[in-house]
Amino acid sequence: MTVHLLFSLVAVALFAVGLYGSVALVHLVRKIISVNLMGGGVLLFFIATAWRDADPHPDPVPHAMVLTGIVIAVATTAFALALVRRLHRQTGRVDLHVPEEEGEAG
Amino acid sequence: MTGLDGLSVLLCLMGGVFYLAGTVGMLRFPNTWTRLHALTKADNLGLGLVVAALVLQADSLPGALKLVLIWVLAVLAGTNACYLVGRHLLAAKERAGEGEVPP
């Protein structure tokens, strides 16, 4: 096992953990954090794989893509948090559950 | 390994000891005031030792000066963060009317 394989495995595990969190957690901000974890896993996978071609320096194309990806991740997180705030402002909720019948309300 | 390298390793290890002490303090001290103390002082000194070790290894004077600048900025940031947290705690304590110190 080489170092890049270790980090690739961790990256895939991060993705799986984030996937679990984004589905199983109910609070919207927690979902956003989980999706960010998934993003971190994907980016880590990119760079760990770029290290395969490490002579004389790692493959710079995945590095450039990951740089772009980090900025896009924060922009998307900001927009998602804006949506959460708007939802909270209008309904007072921070989750997406809608009751099916009248009996559930209250 | 030359004498300079040995000195660098020694300084790095000492810095590591200070970081460890700071972390143990953060985990073991009873309230936030003492934890701030441990974190800020021990970590700043630890960083100073690590930077000193790296300065000995630096290739050129500008490189060494940049390392020292990094240490100065980190000390600034850490100290001011400590101050802001402490000020917030004090204000919270006063708002609570001399009640419990927040943990």
Added chain:
Amino acid sequence: MTILGWVLDGTLAAVLLLLALRIIQVRGLFQAVVLFIAFGLLMALAWVRLSAPDIALAEAGIGAALTGVLLVDTLHYLRWTTEGRPKEQESPTPWPIRTPGFWLRLATGGLAAGTFLLLVLVLLELPGGPAGLTSVVDGALPGAGVDHPVTAVLLNFRSLDTMLELAVLVAAVMGVLSVMRTPDFSGLPLPATADGVVRWLLRSLIPLMVLVAGYLLWLGSFAPGGAFQSGVVVAAMGVFLWLSGRRSLELLPAVVRGTLLVVGLSAFLVVGAVLLASGREFLEYPGEAAAGIILLLELAGALSLGVGLTALFVALHPPGEGPPPIDEHP
């Protein structure tokens, strides 16, 4: 790989994974956010271990710091509107948050585990050995205008990606402004601080940040640095001002503000159009002018990035709305 290297990388990898698991599992939301910030910083360490210093710089600034500020600010906002809203604004039919049942969690855990196994199988099937573009990039590097391969890829070989990323940032700012219905850029989380220490910090750090941003911009031509890292420092400057209760974006004339927001994207489009008009491909730089074009695009990109990221923060706070600011030093 030495034993020490293995210990270091193994510990780093293990702590990253454990942090992620803890973030999912921890009960308090504030704790989860703090752990997430720590996670971002450890990711920056992982980038350094994987020989990606450019990304480490960007991750520490954006992934850890800026995302952390966004999350903490959102938590502050949510807590206010839960506790302090006037009666008539209470939501009409409050119902409790339903935590997912055991079977749903089990099924989701199974899905995650299945995805993990599938991806590991794919990972082991990847062709080993050099299968990347390092040699291609190195071959084309002499005529690229810069010496640093990552900068060359970002601003020359794949400058289309960078242009579109700046477009995404502009779209995100517009999206946040629309969703939050923010009329202007004067929203602040706290009143202007009267605290002497913070004001001294502002006076000392802001000029230094300008210097560092310019230095990183110039550095990108031959060392890790460039437009993104410079833009991150500009954004940090803007967010620092915003958190100290100082208006930065509001003070700019609207025309200047709008221009700064789109100058990155526009610079790419203008350069591309000019190149198209002179008979080349879109964004295909002529060899002798490449260095100058890249520096120009980097400057525009850094400005846009910094102003755009700051605008995201300011746009999330419509003026007159939000928690009553806690004034610690009235």
